[in-house]
Structure formats: C-alpha cells, structure tokens
Amino acid sequence: MRAPRIMMLTWEFPPRVIGGISPHVYFLSKSLSKNGAEVYVVTCDFPGAPSHEIVDGVKVYRIDSYKNPSPDFASWVYLMNINMQKEAAHLANELGGIDVFHAHDWLVATAGIGLKHVFRKPLIVTMHSTEIGRRDGLHTATEHMIHETEAWLTYEAWKVICCSNYMTSHVRWAFGLPNDKLVMVPNGVNTEMYDKINQSGLSEFRRKYALPEEKIVLFVGRLVYEKGVHVLVNAIPRIIDKVNAKFVIVGNGYMKDQLLSIVKSMGLEHKVLFAGFLDEADLVKLQKCADVSVVPSLFEPFGIVALEAMAAQSPVVVSDTGGLSEIVDHDLTGVKVYPNNPDSLAWGITRVLLDSNYSTSLRINAYKKVREKYNWDRIAVETMKVYEEVIAQYSKSFWA
Amino acid sequence: MHVLIFSWEYPPRIVGKLATYVHELATQLSRHKISVHVITYHEFMTGVNEDSGIKTVRVTNPVRTHTGVLTWVLTLNQEVERAAANVYYEKNRKIDLIDVHDWHFIPAAVTLKAALNVPFIYSVESLEDHRSHFANQPFNMAIKSIEWLGMYEAALITVKSDWMKEEAARLYNAPKQKIAVISPESPSWIANILNTYTRVTGGA
Numbered sequence: 001m002r003a004p005r006i007m008m009l010t011w012e013f014p015p016r017v018i019g020g021i022s023p024h025v026y027f028l029s030k031s032l033s034k035n036g037a038e039v040y041v042v043t044c045d046f047p048g049a050p051s052h053e054i055v056d057g058v059k060v061y062r063i064d065s066y067k068n069p070s071p072d073f074a075s076w077v078y079l080m081n082i083n084m085q086k087e088a089a090h091l092a093n094e095l096g097g098i099d100v101f102h103a104h105d106w107l108v109a110t111a112g113i114g115l116k117h118v119f120r121k122p123l124i125v126t127m128h129s130t131e132i133g134r135r136d137g138l139h140t141a142t143e144h145m146i147h148e149t150e151a152w153l154t155y156e157a158w159k160v161i162c163c164s165n166y167m168t169s170h171v172r173w174a175f176g177l178p179n180d181k182l183v184m185v186p187n188g189v190n191t192e193m194y195d196k197i198n199q200s201g202l203s204e205f206r207r208k209y210a211l212p213e214e215k216i217v218l219f220v221g222r223l224v225y226e227k228g229v230h231v232l233v234n235a236i237p238r239i240i241d242k243v244n245a246k247f248v249i250v251g252n253g254y255m256k257d258q259l260l261s262i263v264k265s266m267g268l269e270h271k272v273l274f275a276g277f278l279d280e281a282d283l284v285k286l287q288k289c290a291d292v293s294v295v296p297s298l299f300e301p302f303g304i305v306a307l308e309a310m311a312a313q314s315p316v317v318v319s320d321t322g323g324l325s326e327i328v329d330h331d332l333t334g335v336k337v338y339p340n341n342p343d344s345l346a347w348g349i350t351r352v353l354l355d356s357n358y359s360t361s362l363r364i365n366a367y368k369k370v371r372e373k374y375n376w377d378r379i380a381v382e383t384m385k386v387y388e389e390v391i392a393q394y395s396k397s398f399w400a
Numbered sequence: 401m402h403v404l405i406f407s408w409e410y411p412p413r414i415v416g417k418l419a420t421y422v423h424e425l426a427t428q429l430s431r432h433k434i435s436v437h438v439i440t441y442h443e444f445m446t447g448v449n450e451d452s453g454i455k456t457v458r459v460t461n462p463v464r465t466h467t468g469v470l471t472w473v474l475t476l477n478q479e480v481e482r483a484a485a486n487v488y489y490e491k492n493r494k495i496d497l498i499d500v501h502d503w504h505f506i507p508a509a510v511t512l513k514a515a516l517n518v519p520f521i522y523s524v525e526s527l528e529d530h531r532s533h534f535a536n537q538p539f540n541m542a543i544k545s546i547e548w549l550g551m552y553e554a555a556l557i558t559v560k561s562d563w564m565k566e567e568a569a570r571l572y573n574a575p576k577q578k579i580a581v582i583s584p585e586s587p588s589w590i591a592n593i594l595n596t597y598t599r600v601t602g603g604a
Contacts, residue, residue: 074471078475082546085507085511085514086514110474110475110478113478114482120485120489141466144465145465145467149475152462
C-alpha cells in the first residue's frame with residue numbers, strides 16, 4: 001500500500017501562531033511524514049510566509065485568507081473557508097487525489113465538509129476545544145451558531161480525535177456522539193527544543209524579566225476568561241506575603257486592559273510584568289527560567305502549556321480540571337490545585353517556591369513523563385492507525 | 401446535456417421574482433431535452449423530488465442559529481455542494497454545466513468547478529450594489545466579494561438587460577465579451593439560453 005495522502009486543514013500553522021492548533025499541526029504533520037504519511041497542510045496566509053514551501057518534509061500551502069472587511073469573526077471564518085476549499089480542491093486535483101481530509105476545529109469546518117462531499121473522501125476531525133466549553137455555556141446567537149457548526153462538523157466526520165480523556169467525554173456530551181466515533185490521541189511536546197537551550201546564557205536573559213532575588217512565576221496563555229489568569233492575579237498578595245516573586249504574564253487577549261487595571265489598583269505593578277506575545281525563542285528561554293509555571297485554567301481541553309513547562313523542566317502548578325488533571329499527577333509530576341480558587345492556587349505556588357527538594361523532584365519526574373508519554377513519534381504512530389483504519393473502512397464503502 | 405441549476409428560491413418557496421423565473425427556465429429546458437436538476441433551499445421540505453420532468457433537490461441549513469443572512473448562506477453552501485456532488489456521482493460524473501442564479505450559491509459553484517472541473521454560468525438577477533444602494537458596510541462588502549468571485553470564476557455571465565451588462569462591467573470589471581444579455585421577454589429567450597449553454601459546454 002502506498003503512503004496515505006493526508007490533507008490537513010488548519011487556520012493556523014507556523015509562523016502564524018494564535019493558539020495551540022498551530023504547533024499541534026506542525027509537530028503532528030512533521031512526525032506523520034517521518035512515519036510514512038504524505039502530508040499536505042492547507043492553511044491561512046501570513047505576512048512574509050511563502051504561499052508554498054516544504055517544512056521538515058511537510059508540504060505547506062497558504063491560501064488567501066480573505067482580507068476584505070468582515071462583519072465579525074465568525075463571518076470571516078466562513079468567508080475564509082470559501083477560499084480554503086477552492087484552493088484545497090485545486091491542490092487535491094493537482095496531486096491526483098487525497099485519501100483523508102483532516103480538519104482542526106470549527107475554524108475549517110465548512111471547507112472540510114465541502115471537500116469531503118465533492119471528492120467523496122473521508123473527513124477526520126480533531127476537536128481541540130468547543131464553544132460550549134470556552135464560554136461555559138451558550139449565551140449569544142454567535143455562540144449557538146459556532147456550537148451548531150461544531151456539531152455539524154463532528155456529525156460529518158468519520159472519526160473525531162480528542163487530545164485527552166476529559167475532552168473525549170466532553171465532546172461526546174456536547175454533540176451526542178456515539179462512543180465508537182471518538183478516538184483519544186494525546187497531544188505532544190517537543191523536548192529537544194528545550195534541551196538545546198544553553199543554561200549559561202540564561203541569567204543574563206532572566207534579568208530582563210525579574211530581579212536576581214525574585215522567583216519567577218510564569219503564566220503563558222491567551223488573556224481570556226477560561227484561562228483563569230484573573231485567579232492568578234488574585235492569588236498574588238497571598239504569595240508575596242511568604243516569598244519574593246515576580247509574576248510574568250505572557251500573551252494577549254480581551255482581558256488584558258482589565259487585568260492591568262486590577263494589578264494597578266492592587267498596587268502590584270512592580271510585581272507583575274505583562275510581557276505580551278513572545279516569539280518562540282524567547283518563550284522557550286523564559287520557560288527554562290521559570291521557578292514555577294502556572295496553569296490556572298477554568299476550562300482546559302488539554303493543557304499543552306503545562307506539557308511545555310514540564311519539557312522545560314519548570315515545576316508546574318495547574319488547576320485540577322480538564323486535560324490538566326490527566327497530565328499532572330499530584331505531588332509526583334506537579335501540583336494540582338482547586339480551579340477558580342486563589343487560596344488554593346497561592347498554596348500550590350508557595351509550596352513549590354519554598355521547598356527546593358520538592359520542586360526538584362517534580363521537575364525530574366515531569367520531564368521523564370513528558371518524554372515517555374507525550375512524544376510526537378508515538379502520537380504520529382497512533383494517528384496513523386486512525387488513518388489506516390478509516391481508509392480500510394472507506395475502501396469497503398460505496399463511495400470507494 | 402446535464403445541467404444543475406442553483407437558486408436560493410424555487411416554488412413553492414417564493415421570495416422575489418427569481419423563483420418563478422427559475423421554474424420557467426427549468427420547464428423550458430426540460431422541454432428542450434436538457435436534463436435538469438434544480439438545487440435549492442427549503443426549510444423542511446428537503447430531499448429529491450421530480451415534477452413534470454424537473455428534478456429538484458432541496459436542502460436545509462444544518463446550522464440552525466445565525467447572526468444574519470450572510471452566515472446562513474455561507475453554511476448552506478456545503479449542503480448545496482453535497483446535493484450537487486450526489487447528482488454528479490449518480491450521473492457517472494457527467495454534469496456539463498452549473499447555472500447559478502444570484503450570489504447565494506456562488507461559493508458552491510466555485511468549489512465544484514475547482515474540484516470536479518464542471519464550468520458554471522453566473523446568471524445575474526440583481527446585484528448587491530443596487531439592492532443596498534450606497535451601503536458599504538462589511539456585510540455588503542462580503543456579499544459584493546462573493547459576486548465578484550462569481551464574475552471572476554464563471555465561464556460566462558448572463559444578465560437580463562443591457563443596463564445590467566454595463567453595471568456588471570462597471571462594478572466588477574467583468575470583461576464585456578464574457579457577459580451575455582438574455583432578456584426573458586424576448587421571443588428567442590430559451591434559444592438564447594441554450595446557445596449560451598452550448599458556448600460553455602462546447603456542444604456537449
């Protein structure tokens with residue numbers, strides 16, 4: 001049998017990085033092509049990035065992502081999908097056919113569904129998140145619309161991949177899917193990227209973010225409600241009572257202004273640094289410098305940022321929710337605290353910062369777990385099994 | 401010749417005058433031994449039907465909640481693609497032409513052209529610039545960009561008056577040699593339509 005030919009549909013791919021889908025699709029595609037698949041990524045364009053290139057064996061095609069003004073984000077998504085399905089259709093024909101279309105989240109839902117039907121090829125979907133989870137319910141017409149688009153996408157999919165057991169059961173509940181349609185394949189993390197950082201240059205780098213006597217408490221994520229960064233801000237006074245620390249907050253989002261004013265009103269401006277969006281090289285170094293990495297999410301389908309911190313050998317404190325509950329074993333590979341509870345979060349952070357034997361053992365165990373369980377080669381092999389199973393079932397269907 | 405007609409209104413669903421026009425068109429084409437499938441929208445009367453030689457496929461929107469007609473149209477297009485692809489594969493891939501009326505199902509026609517190599521004619525009943533005169537909100541711009549895409553990707557554009565031909569050329573820079581004026585009032589209306597279809601299919 002020839003190598004399965006996979007077309008990934010994703011709205012983000014490096015250098016376009018908005019959330020976790022971009023690195024996920026990059027590492028998955030790269031490991032898949034190393035493990036015997038032919039992978040074509042169709043994604044949105046990005047200033048300076050070529051419209052076609054080969055990245056680590058993966059053929060990347062960047063489409064015109066619709067640049068006229070759009071009434072709102074959801075409309076832009078659907079408009080962008082028109083271009084995506086058109087360009088993807090041309091590409092599929094040039095290549096002489098695609099075996100599987102693999103869509104990532106509702107952002108490419110309509111393109112994925114359309115391509116499935118016009119080519120009559122199986123569609124596989126990875127649900128990285130859900131609207132009902134992100135918003136903690138459905139409150140507006142837009143949220144209902146996105147939810148129903150997600151439901152439609154999972155309905156049309158041959159298999160739905162989720163990155164954690166938590167997400168699998170959440171998606172099953174949210175869209176009423178049958179059990180045999182769902183597959184759990186964990187997310188991965190690339191440890192090499194962290195291992196190659198030279199420790200000796202780090203103290204100079206660290207000084208840009210904190211005083212030498214300050215411990216660095218690092219938050220990395222979009223500044224949005226579900227990431228719980230406001231819980232961390234509320235925990236700060238309880239932490240700095242006991243230990244001298246600097247809180248470095250990386251990322252942007254709609255809560256940024258609100259957070260800035262809360263920090264100001266609490267008189268904590270000298271203890272909190274809003275670093276904005278960092279490029280990968282700086283982020284990796286900062287994660288290596290962090291004395292503790294905090295993931296205080298209220299909703300977290302997977303929690304890739306916790307894995308990254310573990311790969312960087314930074315001890316982690318996470319809220320005991322969603323995918324984070326599965327990644328971290330309490331007292332062994334990290335600390336779990338009650339979600340949405342600043343007291344509990346402050347307790348966890350303080351404990352790690354004050355007990356260096358404890359934090360060292362967390363670092364060592366977490367790094368070992370990440371290398372064994374969340375390694376991309378292993379994930380690629382599991383994903384290949386899903387492709388092969390779907391292709392085998394498809395070949396017996398009347399579409400074949 | 402096998403033709404697919406895309407229209408967002410078709411009897412019994414009548415919104416403007418396009419429904420009656422498309423019905424008359426499909427009837428006349430059938431009489432001239434053209435195999436026609438009308439692919440259209442209906443809220444609940446979905447599925448395949450046949451009435452006096454005209455086959456219809458009606459689809460509804462799987463996404464029930466919308467913020468406006470734009471998102472409603474953009475998500476309905478994949479159902480149109482599904483319905484069209486079903487006809488295409490049942491007919492052993494022998495669909496010669498798609499005739500798409502107004503902007504709503506242009507995205508589907510564009511995808512089918514790219515994927516299945518079926519050319520399409522964009523038949524203009526009205527344009528956004530005239531429907532929402534002087535309105536240039538992002539909502540109108542989005543519809544205009546879809547109309548532009550239709551003009552750009554279409555093998556031919558048909559309009560119903562000389563005035564509309566000028567407007568299509570003025571608003572979208574559509575090349576005039578690509579625009580055919582076919583007046584529904586003309587006695588040679590259906591002959592002109594057939595002639596235009598043949599121009600695109602090359603006599604198939």
